[in-house]
Amino acid sequence: MGLGDLLPGGGTQKSEGGLGMFGASSPTFLTTKIDFVINWGRRNSLWPMPFGTACCAIEMMAAAASNFDLARFGMERMSFSPRQADVLICAGRVPYKLAPVLRRIWDQMPQPKWCVSMGACASSGGVFDVYSMVQGIDTIVPVDVYVPGCPPRPEGLIYGLMMIQEKIREESLSRHFEHRAEDPALVAQAKANETEIVGLTGPFGNSTLQEKRSDGAALSPDE
C-alpha cells in the first residue's frame, strides 16, 4: 500500500491512463501537495548566510538576538559557511574590492537560495556614490528582497525575511528551475549587463554631478 492508494482515484492499477499513477482526475494533486510540504519545510528552516560589512550588520545581530529572536522563523543557525546556507543577507556597503568575494559566496551557495539586500548601501550604494563603492549589489548578485533603511530596524529585516518566506510559499517544483536556475557560464560575472549597470548606478538625488563617460569605455587617467 502506497501513498497512491490513499488518493481519490489513485493507484498503480490506473497507470494505463497515461497521466501517471494517480489518474486523470487530479494530475496536479500530488505535485501541489509536494510543493506545499517542501515549501513548508524550506521556508521554516532558512539558514541565513550573514554577509555583514557595516552598521546594518549590528541590526542583523540584534534581529538574531533574544529580543527579536530570528530563531522563531527557523533561522536558528546563522550559517557562516555559504555551502550550508539558503539566504544571503548582505548587510552593509560593499566596496568594489569586496565585490568578487560577495559574488563567490553567492556562487558557492547551493540552490535553492535567496538574497536579501539589507539597507540603503547594499541596495543602491546609499550616500556612498563614490569611486570605491558598488552601487547596489543587484549589479553583482540577483536580489529577492530589498530592505530599506539606514540601517533598517530588526523588524525591517524580519519583515524582509517573511517576504522571502511568502515568496517560497508561492514557488513550485515544476517551475522552480526555470525561475531560479543560473547559467554556469555566468559564475563570477556581473548580474546586470553594462546598460543595466549604467542605468542603475547613475547619479541621483543631490549627488554631485561630475564629468564621466558612461558608455563603458575606459578613460585614460590623462584625459
Place this chain on the structure above:
Amino acid sequence: MTDRPLGGLDAVERGPLPSESGATSSFVSIEGESDHPSVAALRARFGSAIQRHRVSAGDQTVVWIDAAKSLEILTWLKDDPGQKYDMMSDVTGVDYGNGRPVEVVYQMFSTTHKRELRLRCPLPLDALEIDSVAGLWHSANWLEREVYDLFGVTFKGHPDLRRILMPQDYAEGHPLRKDFPLRGRFSRAEQTRRALAQDVERFYGAQELVEGGEPQQVFARPARDSGAEG
C-alpha cells in the same frame, strides 16, 4: 596677516581662503622663536632646510621642511639624544588642489621627552618623490603604502611599495588627489567588470598572515595595466 594662531570661531568667520590664490599654503607662518625646543634645534642644525613653522590647534607645532633633506632630518630627530622621536604616529598626505604641492605629513611623538612634533614636506606635483622612513620606524611601512596608494607619492627605498587599500590592479589613479573625479575615471559598468575580474586569492593569500610569511610574489602587474597607472 596675524602672527597668532586662529582660534575659536575666527577661522569660521573669516571663511575659506580663495583656492585659486596660488599660495603654497593657507597657513600663517611664524618666522620668530618657538616654544618648542625641537624647532630651535632644527633651525640651528639644518638652517635653510627648515622652511617655517607654526602652532596649530592650540599646541601642535608644525614645521615645514625641504623634502630633499627629509630623511636626514627625520633620522636626526629619531636618533639625537635631545629629540628621540621614537614613535611615528602617522604618515599621511594632503593635496590642496589647484596645482599646489602635495604635502607629506609626519606626526611623531617622543616617549623620552613627552613631546609631539609634526613635520610637513611639500612636494611639487611633477616630482612626487620622497625618501622612505620605513627603515627608521616600522610603523611607517604601511602608512607610506597608504600615501602611495591614495596620493601617488613614491617613497624611495621603501621595502614593499604597493597599494594597500585599493585593489592591486586598480588602474584609475590615486583617489585622494584633487584631480580625481569623485566617482572614478571609468564607468560603473567598467568598474564592476574590473572588480569581478579580480583574482581574489591573489590578494587574500593565507601565507601572508603566517608570522614571518613572505608576501606573495604574484603582484607583478600585467603588462596591459602598466601604462594606465596615474
